[in-house]
Amino acid sequence: MSAVKYFIEQNTRKLKVDEFLARELNSAGYGGVEIRKMPTRTEVIIHASRPGVVIGRRGSKIRELTDILEHDYGIPNAQVEVAEIENPWLNAQVMASRLARQLERGVRFRRMAYWILRRVMRAGAYGCEIIVKGKLSSRRARYQKFRQATIAKTGEPAELFVDEADDIAVLKPGVIGVKVRIMKPDVKLPGVVHVKKPKPKKPEELELVKAPEEVEEAPPEAEAIEAELEGITDIEDLKELEELDALDLVEEAPPAAEPASDEEVKPSEEPSQADEAAQEEEKDSPVADKESLEELDGLGTEGGE
Numbered sequence: 284m285s286a287v288k289y290f291i292e293q294n295t296r297k298l299k300v301d302e303f304l305a306r307e308l309n310s311a312g313y314g315g316v317e318i319r320k321m322p323t324r325t326e327v328i329i330h331a332s333r334p335g336v337v338i339g340r341r342g343s344k345i346r347e348l349t350d351i352l353e354h355d356y357g358i359p360n361a362q363v364e365v366a367e368i369e370n371p372w373l374n375a376q377v378m379a380s381r382l383a384r385q386l387e388r389g390v391r392f393r394r395m396a397y398w399i400l401r402r403v404m405r406a407g408a409y410g411c412e413i414i415v416k417g418k419l420s421s422r423r424a425r426y427q428k429f430r431q432a433t434i435a436k437t438g439e440p441a442e443l444f445v446d447e448a449d450d451i452a453v454l455k456p457g458v459i460g461v462k463v464r465i466m467k468p469d470v471k472l473p474g475v476v477h478v479k480k481p482k483p484k485k486p487e488e489l490e491l492v493k494a495p496e497e498v499e500e501a502p503p504e505a506e507a508i509e510a511e512l513e514g515i516t517d518i519e520d521l522k523e524l525e526e527l528d529a530l531d532l533v534e535e536a537p538p539a540a541e542p543a544s545d546e547e548v549k550p551s552e553e554p555s556q557a558d559e560a561a562q563e564e565e566k567d568s569p570v571a572d573k574e575s576l577e578e579l580d581g582l583g584t585e586g587g588e
Contacts, residue, residue, distance in 0.1 A: 300356055304329060305376075305450075307348070309384070311336035314374045324360040327352060332371040372406035375448035379463040382413070386452035386459055392419055396429045403465055409444075410434040410466040417452075417459030424457070434466055444470045 284292075297318055305313050312332030319326040329348075331337050338345050345363050352361045371377045378399055385395045396413045403411040410432035418424050435441040445466050452459045471477070 296356060296358075300327075300352065300358075303351075303356070304348075305380070308337055309380060312368070312371060312377050313380060314368045314371070314376045318358070324362045325358050327358065327361050327363045328366055329363065330366050330368055330374075332368045332374075332377055334365040334367045337365045370406055372403050373408055373446070373465060373467060375446040375463045375465045376450075378403065378413075378465070379448045379450040379461050382415075382463070383450040383452040383459075383461045386461070387454065392427075392459070396427075399463075400429050400431055404431055407468040408432070408465050409468055409470045412464040414462040415459060416462075417454075418456040419459070422456075432466070433472075434464055435472070440470075440472055444472075 297316070300318065301316050304316055308329070308331060311334075314330040314332060316330070317326075317328040319328070329337055336344075337348075339347075345365070349361050349363050352358045352363070368374055368377065382395055382399055386392055392415050396415060400411055400413060410430075412428065412430040412434045414426060414428050416424065416426040419427065435445055445464055447462070447464045449463075450461045452461065
């Protein structure tokens with residue numbers, strides 16, 4: 284087989300697989316397929332906005348797709364994988380499929396087309412165009428375009444930067460075709476000058492300067508202490524300074540009297556203890572004085588007479 288026939292066969296098979304998956308995974312937000320030939324297997328990567336629908340309950344749907352791709356489309360050792368689309372609003376296939384399904388449900392084409400156009404531009408697209416063809420509002424077929432911003436139609440920018448997709452909606456009057464073109468964001472078109480925004484300048488910080496009258500001069504003693512501390516780097520010197528500071532903070536106590544000898548202290552203590560005992564006895568005893576006794580004797584003699 285020549286190289287030309289080989290590539291034609293591969294592209295034809297990919298187109299058939301794409302059409303089959305678009306019909307089968309219509310409700311899953313199908314966004315395209317990639318087929319990669321590996322030494323031991325063939326990887327089939329399906330892009331969808333809702334991967335859970337593609338996988339199915341306990342992987343039943345993905346096993347069914349694998350068998351169909353191997354037997355009906357001749358893909359050897361097919362390994363199906365599902366990749367979620369990060370931003371479905373920038374995928375033309377998803378938007379075309381969504382518009383076609385809404386037309387089949389009976390939604391008016393103008394309302395749905397404008398709604399999708401606004402959502403695509405809000406997602407950050409550089410430009411978007413939607414074309415609807417068929418029996419829209421009369422017996423005769425016609426087409427209507429909905430476009431916003433810039434869309435490249437020819438040349439290399441149209442091939443590199445524009446995502447294009449088609450879909451159909453089957454209605455009672457007939458088939459309506461839908462075509463969506465989306466120009467991805469961050470596109471650098473040839474001949475268009477992009478001016479970078481200047482960096483914002485930092486606001487100048489205002490420094491408050493005191494008036495010369497308000498400036499207080501530091502005392503010379505504090506300056507001398509700071510100068511001494513600047514040259515100290517040893518831990519022992521710092522400890523000595525802390526000890527000196529502690530000593531300065533302690534107030535000087537008045538000079539204490541010279542302690543007396545033991546012989547002089549003892550007698551002074553004994554009379555004090557005796558006096559205290561005598562005072563306690565006087566308080567306890569009802570009669571503690573001679574004069575009080577004489578008064579009692581006098582009272583007793585007067586009573587006898």
